[in-house]
């Protein structure tokens with residue numbers, strides 16, 4: 504029995520008592536499940552105040568700008584852990600011992616190759632296809648290649664699917680890039696770590712030795728960590744909803760990739776860099792700030808604002824520092840960084856952005872780092888998808904282990920036509936107006 508309850512008074516009806524559930528931290532949650540049986544639904548477009556599940560993976564306090572994975576603050580993880588350690592924490596809930604870490608690393612490393620026939624699958628796509636379009640298709644197709652372990656009710660099968668996805672995503676992502684530039688696919692190398700291997704598959708060719716720059720590999724690893732999970736965002740909720748029907752994990756992750764692609768979500772990093780290029784110079788910033796504030800102009804400042812953060816996105820703070828480090832270490836002077844810094848300064852002192860609590864988010868700086876390390880803009884969201892795959896799998900796995908899991912089935916506030924009789928084409932031609940009594 505819940506300690507506190509909420510009482511809902513609806514005119515002319517007996518009060519409805521609703522339990523209040525407590526999480527370990529964060530706001531209490533009114534359990535509205537009993538409302539349906541009482542003939543009411545709740546209305547919350549965009550899920551602004553609706554918890555669709557219970558989860559122990561990630562916690563966000565948007566007002567204070569806090570992000571914790573399994574309790575660990577994101578800045579501590581980004582500065583002191585490596586991506587695979589964070590993956591382990593997300594998946595298993597605790598930090599690994601050295602032996603557990605090494606075994607995890609070994610398993611992930613030894614499953615990075617993809618079925619050789621997947622290469623032929625790529626050739627069906629046009630060369631100029633967007634890499635995200637290819638990723639959606641190829642990841643969905645993995646179910647056709649790895650169908651030996653698709654029993655979602657078996658813990659072991661779910662773990663195998665998790666390893667396969669985590670291991671193979673960098674290989675597939677790099678294949679998307681190589682295909683788009685007409686170069687041969689590069690096989691993974693087991694002597695490299697996760698980030699190094701990705702850089703190697705992206706940039707080496709069979710023609711000469713390629714040495715991975717450690718500055719680039721470190722920056723890449725940090726980008727992976729900062730994108731690893733973000734609780735119930737649009738793509739994670741998509742993965743959960745798709746998975747709730749019992750769909751196979753590869754199809755669910757493909758659904759997540761599709762959802763991530765939109766410019767309001769993971770597509771913002773690409774859109775942000777294109778926006779900085781379009782602004783071009785600090786002199787043009789005021790014009791774009793005015794456009795962002797104009798209700799009649801659809802333009803938005805990409806990389807600004809967040810549904811949950813009403814404070815600086817803690818990932819953006821780490822990304823901002825990483826961005827400066829990378830440009831300094833690689834000795835790159837990028838005028839886009841000057842535009843970004845000035846845009847940030849002006850926006851943060853503008854009444855519109857202050858009043859609406861619009862702060863830079865993770866995507867504001869990630870594009871500048873990715874560009875500095877030679878990643879083409881069209882690959883930005885693919886890298887986000889690759890990094891987020893672990894978060895998606897952790898949530899998908901958590902959902903299937905939850906005894907309360909049921910197929911996701913939101914309800915609606917219906918505002919369409921009431922019941923009316925269908926009239927044949929001939930009847931409609933004879934009498935175009937619908938008879939009034941039928942309309943009622």
Ligand code: CMC
Nearest residue numbers: 766767768769771795803804805806807808809810859864
């Ligand atoms: N530029 C200008 N105005 C903005 C912006 C922006 N970037 N973001 C929000 N607003 C305004 C918006 O017009 C609205 O104004 P009003 O109250 O007058 O109608 C108000 O701020 C609240 O915005 P909202 O759209 O109701 O907020 P939301 O929670 O539905 O949307 C968002 C959040 C991230 C989609 C939105 O801020 C946005 O479109 N930002 C730009 C895209 C972006 O950077 N997305 C990456 C998000 S972080 C990475 C990830 O998790 O995927």
